Amino acid sequence: MSLYRLDASINPATSKSRALADLVEAEWTSQHPDSVVTRRDIGTHPLPSTTWRDVVMSGMTSDADLTQEQRDARALATTLADELIDADAILLAIPLYNWGIAAHVKSWYDITYTDARIKSGALAGKPVVLATVLGSDYRPGSPKEGWDHSTPWLRHVIEGVWKADLLVVQRQLTLVGANPAMDALKDQAAEVHAAAQQLAIEHGRALAAKRNAPGALV
């Protein structure tokens, strides 16, 4: 049995998305102590920015004319797709950066989505937890409401394209404490944090249980 974990924070030492995902992972491991956890850290080791284009353009090239870069890019795409397809469950730890999807996350998604198996539904029904964090206040009525362009895209591609079985835990206001302008939100941030931790634990239990459910992917 295996859990695939993707981390996208560029600063693991202080990462709030890692901390949230750790709670999910702990529940998984508690229920499946023999499970392998396969890790890929695209935050500190982003994929080459040329890979996706090389794979796409290789599709318009005859095999004999493929460049070495295109062959390497195809091999990397297959490796990344294998990691997802082979996993019994998937855990994604993804921060919001500059109000949009992290460039290295979009790149990873684009590369995996070149894989014919993933395009034809290989991830359908796969249990997935997304643990995501937002530095500022994006709650309804706040000035930045609607400025999180990462989570809605992730929901669309994970639920709508992969057709995976997605649970999301989101923690906002993570910059409270680091940004003095947000000091007035200290109590609210603590509540949001505690609620996110609780939900991460619940999602971790649900992820582990889904794997055990009758009819679960084997």
Place this chain on the structure above:
Amino acid sequence: MSLYRLDASINPATSKSRALADLVEAEWTSQHPDSVVTRRDIGTHPLPSTTWRDVVMSGMTSDADLTQEQRDARALATTLADELIDADAILLAIPLYNWGIAAHVKSWYDITYTDARIKSGALAGKPVVLATVLGSDYRPGSPKEGWDHSTPWLRHVIEGVWKADLLVVQRQLTLVGANPAMDALKDQAAEVHAAAQQLAIEHGRALAAKRNAPGALV
């Protein structure tokens, strides 16, 4: 005088965003025949995927301890920011890829946004045209309504963060003709195309005129 043009298509040979931006550029050049056009193609020459993190992490490092990679990343960030700041007007040709902002566009934005001048408003009031294309049907009532996660993010960061003076021309349905499943939309696609071409020309004239307006940036 100078126009800065950014292209993000990964396939210039068939690029619809380039074709749309060409109409904008032609109007600019017609009114400002002596203008320089500074070009950066991040579609075929994406920026390194490590640059943004290197710049961000360099901000947590003393100058004496900077790595060569961090120094190189800072220099690239300054070059990219200079290109935007020095331009009299900006033209962005950006396709939608996999329902989200192109990874290489997000990367470019993130890198430029590390620059202290841009953070403190150096692009405020700058005239910008965004020429963007979407392959499928994202119009209200269509199954993919709300799945364009690129244009809304671009509007937020260009208008809301840069506080630039933005005009947008968007062409949808560009896959009609290439994707037989969309053949029924042929007439609508032709109308959408013609309207986008007309709007690109109008935006090109407006961009050139803004540069001439009293009080324009010099």
